[in-house]
Amino acid sequence: AQSVTQPDIHITVSEGASLELRCNYSYGATPYLFWYVQSPGQGLQLLLKYFSGDTLVQGIKGFEAEFKRSQSSFNLRKPSVHWSDAAEYFCAVDNNDMRFGAGTRLTVKP
Amino acid sequence: EAGVAQSPRYKIIEKRQSVAFWCNPISGHATLYWYQQILGQGPKLLIQFQNNGVVDDSQLPKDRFSAERLKGVDSTLKIQPAKLEDSAVYLCASRLSYGGLSQETQYFGPGTRLLVL
Numbered sequence: 001a002q003s004v005t006q007p008d009i010h011i012t013v014s015e016g017a018s019l020e021l022r023c024n025y026s027y028g029a030t031p032y033l034f035w036y037v038q039s040p041g042q043g044l045q046l047l048l049k050y051f052s053g054d055t056l057v058q059g060i061k062g063f064e065a066e067f068k069r070s071q072s073s074f075n076l077r078k079p080s081v082h083w084s085d086a087a088e089y090f091c092a093v094d095n096n097d098m099r100f101g102a103g104t105r106l107t108v109k110p
Numbered sequence: 111e112a113g114v115a116q117s118p119r120y121k122i123i124e125k126r127q128s129v130a131f132w133c134n135p136i137s138g139h140a141t142l143y144w145y146q147q148i149l150g151q152g153p154k155l156l157i158q159f160q161n162n163g164v165v166d167d168s169q170l171p172k173d174r175f176s177a178e179r180l181k182g183v184d185s186t187l188k189i190q191p192a193k194l195e196d197s198a199v200y201l202c203a204s205r206l207s208y209g210g211l212s213q214e215t216q217y218f219g220p221g222t223r224l225l226v227l
Contacts, residue, residue, distance in 0.1 A: 004152075032213070043114070043201060043218035044153070051213050090152050097166070098143075098216070100152030 002027050004093050006101035013081050014109045021076040021104050023091030031095035033074040035065055038088045038103075047089075050074065061085070083108045112136065114219035116202050122225045128190040131222045135183070135204030141165075143216065144177055144187050145201040153201055159185060192226045199223050 005024045013019050025031065032051050036044040048059025055067040065076045074091060086108045091101040115134040123129050135142050141160050145153035156175065158166040161182035170177070174193070179185040189196055199221040207214050 036218075041220070043220045044203075045218075046215050049213075049215070092152075098155055100154070102150070102152050 002093075002095065002097070002099060004091055004099050004101040006089075006091055006104050008104045009102070010105045010107065012107040012109060015083050016080050019076075019078045019081045019085070019106070021089050021091075021106070023074045023076065023101060025072050025074065025091075025093045027072075027093060027095050029095065030067075030069060031093040033065075033067060034092040034094070035059065035063070035074075035076045036090045036092060036100075037061075038090065040087075044090065047076070081106075081108055083110065114202055114204055114217050116200075116219040116222050118222055119220065120223045120225075122227065123192055124227050125194055126191040128188065129192055129224065130186050130188045131200050131202075131224075133185045133187070133202030133219060135185070135202070136206075136217055139204035139206050139217075140182075141205040141207065142179055142185050143203040143205075144185070145203065147199040147201055147221070149198070156187070189224075192224075194226050197224055197226045 003026045007022050034049045035047040037047050038044050047063045048057050050057050050067045058064050063078050067074050088103045088105050090103045117132050143158050144156045146156050147153040156170045157177045159179045162179045177187045201221045202219045203216040205214050205216045
């Protein structure tokens with residue numbers, strides 16, 4: 001069955017520290033891959049997306065993600081977190097049927 | 111460019127009542143989606159339109175949920191009658207192109223937060 005897994009429900013990092021949010025998917029072929037961010041009371045905003053080509057993709061707000069086919073993963077990274085990055089992060093895959101992970105809530109400590 | 115608009119932003123109703131949500135997609139966007147996001151979960155696709163035709167409604171609880179996009183622009187999602195478990199945020203999204211798998215971005219509205227008491 002097709003699925004998207006975000007293993008970490010909640011992550012807390014200190015401001016200025018690096019960040020990695022995990023995402024694993026289970027699909028027969030390589031789907032299109034996305035990371036979205038959702039601030040409280042807001043809609044989802046696209047951070048970055050991967051369709052093909054270079055497996056390291058750059059997004060907005062200093063985020064990047066790396067597609068690893070062998071691990072069926074698409075982890076999101078940021079080298080230095082800012083307090084404004086506190087939000088809910090969703091990994092999503094599209095294989096003619098957009099599916100989202102359950103999300104990871106990021107808390108940033110001062 | 112204006113984004114996806116949704117109204118109302120918040121709605122509180124009692125179980126067994128009816129409720130309707132409205133979505134105005136980005137101008138010119140052919141594809142429109144409705145998602146349900148229950149607290150603590152990711153969005154779940156309810157229905158997808160291309161213009162005024164339904165592409166996918168496999169996850170729509172059709173005994174109580176209905177949606178339409180009569181002129182291929184605005185869309186309404188209705189719940190009748192509502193149940194407690196329908197409490198969620200209902201997100202509308204739109205995309206420019208036709209077709210299933212697309213490299214074009216889905217743009218999301220702010221959502222309607224529904225509380226069923």
